[in-house]
Amino acid sequence: MSFTPSTPAALSALALQTFEQVVRSSPGFKIRSGQHAMAERVAETLAAADLGDQAAPAKAIAVIQAGTGVGKSAAYLSTAVAMALERKTRVLVSTATVALQEQLIHKDLPVLAASMDKPFVFALAKGRGRYVCKVKLDRLAGTGSGEEDLFEEDFPAVALSTASQEAIEERRIQLYDHMATLLAGNKWDGDRDTLAQAPEPSDWSAVAAERHTCTARHCPRYKDCSYYNARTRLAEAQVIVANHDLVLATLGLKTLPDLDNCLVVFDEGHHLPAVALDQFSSAMDLSNLRWLDKLPRTMQDVAKRLHLHLGEDITTVCSQLKTVLTQTQRLALDLVHGTTEGADGTLRFAHGVLPEPLHEPIAQISAQATGLQKALEALGVDVKAIAKEDPSMAALCAQLYAKLGALAPRLASLSGTAQLLLEHGEQPLAKWLQAESENGYLNLSAHACPMVPGDLLRQFLWSQVRGAVVTSASLTSCGSFDYFLQEAGLSGNPNVSTLEVSSPFDYTEQGTLTVVHTRAEPKQADAYTAEMVELLIRDLDEVQHGALALFTSRAQMRAATQALPTRLMDTVLVQGSLSRTRLLASHMARVEAGLPSVLFGLQSFGEGLDLPGKLCETVFICKLPFAPPSEPVDEARAEWLRKMGRDPFSELVIPATAIKLLQWTGRAIRTEEDRAQVICYDKRLQLQPYGRRMLGGLPPYRQLRRQGREAAQPV
Known part of the structure; x- marks a missing residue:
């Protein structure tokens, strides 16, 4: 027992x-x-x-x-x-x-x-969108597009030539036929990640499984649905x-x-x-409104084919919603361009207060989008009910429900974002407009997000x-x-x-942290970058095996790359010049061949990169990785803290920077056998009180101090 x-x-x-x-x-x-x-x-x-x-x-x-x-x-x-x-x-x-x-x-x-x-x-859980919807694929295979493009997730942001459109159409036909053939031969499980070649996001979105387009148990493909089969395996797993x-x-x-x-x-x-x-932020698209023309046609078509009744005049409400969205679009663009001298950019609303001219149109968007959302949901419920009551109608209902569901997220984003934009409590939300032009096409959106x-x-x-x-x-x-x-x-x-x-590594014996004191102050961006780049290039000449240089901005990394002398051109591998996988493979190959190799990278290379032994014997930190509030949510939160008499630099910026610094220095020593050095060109780390606070949170490297090009001295 x-x-x-x-x-x-x-x-x-x-x-x-x-x-x-x-x-x-x-x-x-x-x-x-x-x-x-x-x-x-x-x-x-x-x-x-x-x-x-x-x-x-x-x-x-x-x-x-x-x-x-x-x-x-x-x-x-x-x-x-x-x-x-x-x-x-x-x-x-x-x-x-x-x-x-x-x-x-x-x-x-x-x-x-x-x-x-x-x-x-044990099993791996993935989102529904990683699996193919066989109902959608059945409709698209052999044609490359659905009836009236009903499953098209987004319209192209740029006008395409006829030849380009034909090329896309041909590519999609081949892709969907290929996927259908693999499924029919039991050679594919419907998981996007197990395809030999990853499809284009726009191609995949047309056949991706989605909650809004799925009739679940009432779907004729339910028993062999890729997503629900994965869910079954998940239900059997203890981990x-x-x-x-x-x-x-x-x-x-x-x-x-x-x-x-x-x-x-x-x-x-x-x-x-x-x-x-990220999960609780909300945004509405103010530039692409053509889907609103399709919404009433789609709902009326579904209702007609299933002999259902639509309770309200959907066409009129959609027309009213499109009119107020167009009005909001013009107002929003005027507001953005009024603060950016006619250029694209971001306009954040101070203290989360929506400008007066936007109050009425946003309230109308909220009311009309919410009404349409409820009508769409009610129609969807009726479609599911028919599929349940009459299995012979299940296939048709699944197709029609998918038509409705493809439009549901758009209405939800309008309704949800408008409601958040109108909300104002003790702790304001971050609210902003974003205008971006690409190849002559304007993307305009409104955003709202909690900030804590x-x-x-x-x-x-x-x-x-x-x-x-x-x-x-x-x-x-x-x-x-x-x-x-x-x-x-x-x-x-x-x-x-x-x-x-604590790590089992003996950081005092295995590594050093050298802080280089520049003449220029780090806040003097141009002078500091010029001096730092000069010192970095001098130190790069000393690299014998692998090294990693981490930059706080793309402009800073570009300045260092452009200043490289000919002798170092082949030594340095720059993030973005190749895919991450190929870049790391090239780095490893050079080091294994006995050649020096230095990776230039940004924040994403400062975390999660595992380069043990000779692959990374030096980490160069070109500047403390401060992230001053520049994103709308960060700006809004800093503004709110200042209003309450608190210091966002002390409460947010310093702690966030300290965590990044801990991650960046953590690239140096990865095993108990490693010997590595960290070289930081930002003297604030040793001179400023907040810098010394950050040092206190780092592993106990043996600390050195270097004045410009002089030899390093123990601290």
Whole structure:
């Protein structure tokens, strides 16, 4: 008779025992006290949470920063999976990047499954839009376009020649026929990512599965639907790997396990706040209005073919909506051009206050779009009902429902954005207009977005989660969790515990951090860039193997690239000159051949890039990665803080920069055998109080100071 632990302490002990067994059986096992401490905290946290129906459920969330080399995925996977199997529940692991998802699915979880006594199934969760809709494909295969282009997601932003249109049409015919043939021969599972060649986004969108266009169980292709087959496999898995976007986008939709009845791990958790803002932002297109001509025709056609009655004059309402949108378009363009001297750009509304001329038209858009949205939804309900009542009509209903659903997101964006633009409370929203011209075509849009991610996460995510671990290598800023907890909506939460697990690397022995003191002040952009580039080129001559130079702007990187002498032209590989994959492959090939190679990159190269050993022996930081509020949401939040007598530079800019700096310096030492140096050309890191705060949050590199070209001296 097996013993089933019932107390949190017993559950925790069992999970930790499994972790210890798994790591001991791993090839090249090394005792890592930090990894054990992390596993222990994961076990204690997840054991303390009540799952399922409870009157007053206990909640527990651990926020764990695990430095490079700790082995955090092994610490949380073995512990959480063992706990889930014992509690007969599931584990949801959410990441921010595809790279980590692939590592978990193809490496970490297979290894764990092979070393655990209890078997378990794991699966990767993807959004519905990654799968083909066979109903749409059936309609398009052989023609390249649907009747009246009913599934066309967007009109081209530029006028195309007849030859170009014919080329696109031919490409689509070949693509859709090819996909249909693969499906018919059971040589493709309908997952976009498993196609040998990735299709153009516009081609794929015409056949992508979407919630708005799907009749689900009433669809004649339901039993062999690629998306629902994947959902079935997901339902059979005890461990599900997803991403932050999908988790937040599907809250309440039953796509993933209920968060109050499973164990959750957010790896790369420092991305959660930014993902939350992106998920809860809203925008309306003010430049492309032709779809409004198609909306009444589509609704009337569906109603006529199924003998249904439309309750209101859809044609008149659509005409009124198009008129007010055209009026708003002119007003918006005048407002943008009035502040940008006739040029394209962004106009943010100060303090979230909508200009008076826009109040009435935006209110009309809200009322009319909401009315049409309800009429469209009601018609869709009727279509589904017919499919349910008469299976012989299911195929036709699926096609007609897809017609309606293709237009639903447009109405939803108008209704939702207009309502947010009209909203004004104690904490204002960020609101702005964006005008962009491309090849003679104008894109004009209106945007609204909450500006404090913590409030969103607290309301929509943490209110549901019972037991969770949030982990990353960069959750602290200037040595404190305070900034992340605030941004993530966890500050002041009594159910939250924090743990910082240091890297097992000996940074003092393995690396140095040299701060170069320039004559020019970093705020003197032109003079500083010129001097920094001169010093950087001098240091590039010393590179023997691999190095990485990180820039804060494209203009700064361009200045350094243009200043390269002929002798360094072949040594430097610049981000954007090739795809990321080819760029890294070229870098590795040069280093392996014994040649020096330097990568020039921006922020995306400062995080998640793993170049151990000779591939990266030096990281050049060309300037502290400050991100002054320039995006509308950042500007609005800074404005709001200043209005409340608070300092956005201290509260937002410094902590965010410190986290980026921690990520950037983390590119240098990736293994216990690495020897590397970090060279930063921004003297503020040692001279300014905030710079010294940032230094306090970095690994304990041996610090040096260099005056211009002089030899470096210990600090």
